[in-house]
Amino acid sequence: MNVQIFIPCFVDQLFPETAFNMVKVLEKAGCTVSYNSSQTCCGQPAFNAGFWDEAKSVCTKFLKDFQGIDYIVAPSASCVGFVRNYYTKLFENSSLHHEVADVSKRLFEFSEFLVQVLKVEDVGAVLNGRATYHDSCAGLRECKIKAEPRRLLNRVQGLEIAEMNDVETCCGFGGTFAVKFEPISIGMAEQKVENAVATDAQYLISTDLSCLMHLQGYIKHKGYPIQALHLADVLANGW
Template sequence: MRVSIFTSCVVDLMFPNVGIAMVEVLERLGCEVDFPEKQICCGQPTFNSGYEKKSKATLINQLEAFENSDYVVGGAGSCVGMLREYPELLKDDEVYYPKAVELAEKTYEFSQFIYRVLGLTDVGACYEGKATYHRSCHMTRLLGEREAPFVLLDNVAGLEMIPLGHIENCCGFGGTFSVKMPEISEQMVTEKMNDVINTGADTLISADMGCLMNIGGKFNRDGNPIKIMHIAEVLNSNVDTSRIQLSSEVAN
């Protein structure tokens, strides 16, 4: 099974370790992984800022970058959600609409791909500690994924998962939202930080580094210790390969 990695700008430029973890996990699970170098931003920042026509060139670039991929797996629910929106954004384009539909149908968020496509619940990871999980807005609102990350984390040996209060609340990042409305964003991330603190967890996990960067930044500014980890990093920790039961499709 061939899988193309879609890193997202934040991972590519600021958290390359997350991209490396994604590759190592997927290869361990039997996938043939590549990285199309033509890929760039998903187009979400410019599109959400109102530059719809100027964003089209970015969308087309992504369609061409992943045209020959069997599957596209991304490390950010928000960016994957944007790729899934391409058919709606290009619905009036006779040339690129079919390509947009094809890309949307083969694109998955990292944990979603492991659980929904590979059919795995245990990837053999081991992580000692107490953690809580921040559920990013785009994972639930655009992708409708409320299960995959929790199932995979529940099967990480040694990891105690503690429920996060007000898990449905946004962290206040929202890409350009935090820039356009910093005062409101600050209040939202403060509430999120306090909810995390109330769990007593030593590690905060999410499937979106944008959220983790925002929440982790608030913790740092306030002098509160917390370890932030993308779910790929957790699933790549101290792996016991004997626990991994590959699906027949991948094993063959």
């Protein structure tokens, strides 16, 4: 199966190893992976900041970069959710309406692609320890992803999964929300991390590095013995 990968701008700049790990897992699952090096951003930051004209330009480029018939896979439910749910608003009654519908059908978050499309749950990963999973707002509410990451994690050899309290509550990142409302954002991160720590987990896992970056900052500040990990980094471990 031919797969194009979309690597969000913040993943490209801050967490490139996660992108490589996603490719590693996809290739092991039998995919031929390609990367269009001209790709940039999905347009979400500009859209959320209210710059819809600028966002439309970036989103138009995204549609052009991912023309074709291949599946598109991304290690970010936030970006996938944005394309699926908000491109229709930007391109309503436009000549690109059909392109938006086509891309939305071919675009998948990493875990849902493995489970729903490839029908793969066990990739041979090994990670000894105890972990808890964080449902990102975008993953849970925009992409409707709940069971897929857990099904994958439950097949990781040596890994025990413990659910935290208020697991579906926001971590407080929310993009510019964390900048505009810093005290509230930190308070929400505190609640999430404290709930994770209470499970005695060594790892805090999610599909979204934006959430994990925010939570790892709080973890580092407090000096807690728990590590934030992206699902792709877990699934690429041990083989």
